[in-house]
Amino acid sequence: MAAIRGEVSWFCCGTAWGPCGTAGGGACGTCRSGNYQHAWPNTSDACYAITHPDTCGLSMSRRTCGFRHYTTNLCNGSRVGTTIADCGPQTDLFCGERTCCGSACGSNRIIDLTPAAFSAIGSLSVGLRPCSVDTV
Amino acid sequence: MPQTLDRRRLLATAALGGVVGATGLGSLAPEAAFAAEPAAVEPGAPDPNFVEGRISKISGHLLLVTGSDTVLHSIRITDGTSIWKLHPTTFDQVAIGDGLYARGVRLPDGTLAADSVWVNIVNLHAHIAAVGRNLLHLDHKGQRIVAHVVPGRSAAVYNGTPAISDLSLLRVGRHVQVLGAWHPDTNEIDIATVYAAA
Structure with missing residues (x-):
């Protein structure tokens, strides 16, 4: 898979405090906020029917639970490897959204990381970053 | 060294x-x-x-x-x-x-x-169920959450545009991502940034 460029955010899952307490283990049943995991918008037909990245003009490969992706924060070049543990983000709801750090930009939400993974490449207090995602 | x-x-x-x-x-x-x-x-x-x-x-x-x-x-x-x-x-x-x-x-x-x-940081994906004076009522995974606008702090990003302090363009039914701080005693949140879809 060639690297794709877009936006990365974060989400909580597993046992948790506050509003995250209802999140559960995600579509794969294994998601934990403290693990290096992520949500991917095309994990199954049912998932794709919710996230619909195609409506934003994106062609995103079918990847299932446990598949590894590597996400690079385009603001600082840091990179983290994670496995699929949930379905998301809901790409179609933010079609055309664009996030930049200077001249480094990404459009459309393509991946959500767990807090542990996102905080390895950026601050949780910044909810959205331009990124590239690849498989090696 | x-x-x-x-x-x-x-x-x-x-x-x-x-x-x-x-x-x-x-x-x-x-x-x-x-x-x-x-x-x-x-x-x-x-x-x-x-x-x-x-x-x-x-x-x-x-x-x-x-x-x-x-x-x-x-x-x-x-x-x-x-x-x-x-x-x-x-x-x-x-x-x-x-x-x-x-x-x-x-x-x-x-x-x-x-x-x-x-x-207390939270990053919620929700729908706006109602808009009140300096607050939003959010529907988050079937749970209603009150989100407070904090003057001088809360900001909105409308479909990727630069963040602004004017949250008046938020509308009922819109999907939003809300980055904020949870109140453990009330289960309500204060808004840092609302990312609003088009």
Whole structure:
């Protein structure tokens, strides 16, 4: 898979405090906020029917639970490897959204990381970053 | 002496009472700090340098945290720790009962010397169910959550445009991502940033 460029955010899952307490283990049943995991918008037909990245003009490969992706924060070049543990983000709801750090930009939400993974490449207090995602 | 500062040694020194200030560490600004550290954790695995849970006790500069999985953690706040609670803040604003995410390095005794602590931070994907005076009612996974607009702090990003303080364009039924701070006593939140879809 060639690297794709877009936006990365974060989400909580597993046992948790506050509003995250209802999140559960995600579509794969294994998601934990403290693990290096992520949500991917095309994990199954049912998932794709919710996230619909195609409506934003994106062609995103079918990847299932446990598949590894590597996400690079385009603001600082840091990179983290994670496995699929949930379905998301809901790409179609933010079609055309664009996030930049200077001249480094990404459009459309393509991946959500767990807090542990996102905080390895950026601050949780910044909810959205331009990124590239690849498989090696 | 090496030109590149060894981050682990610096944090350990700070945690053990060495004279190290945030200014001296400089690169502890979160975005720069994370850029300097390669991820060494296996994809899918838990990160030993990350803690999630609620504060059960504060003793000096040590936080005792009970993880949501019931595992107990000790977190050392150092002179170089950055703390966020709706905005960058100071250690005296941290309270028992607060939830947190923390990242740092493990000391030999298992304590986490914290680089960054995000207190009560939430990042919710929700729909706007109702709009009130200085607040939003959010539908989050079937649960209703009250989100307060904090004058001078809350901002909105409308479909990728630069953040502005005017939240009046938010409409009922819109999908939003809300980054904010949770109130443990009421289960309501204060809004830091609302990302609104088109």
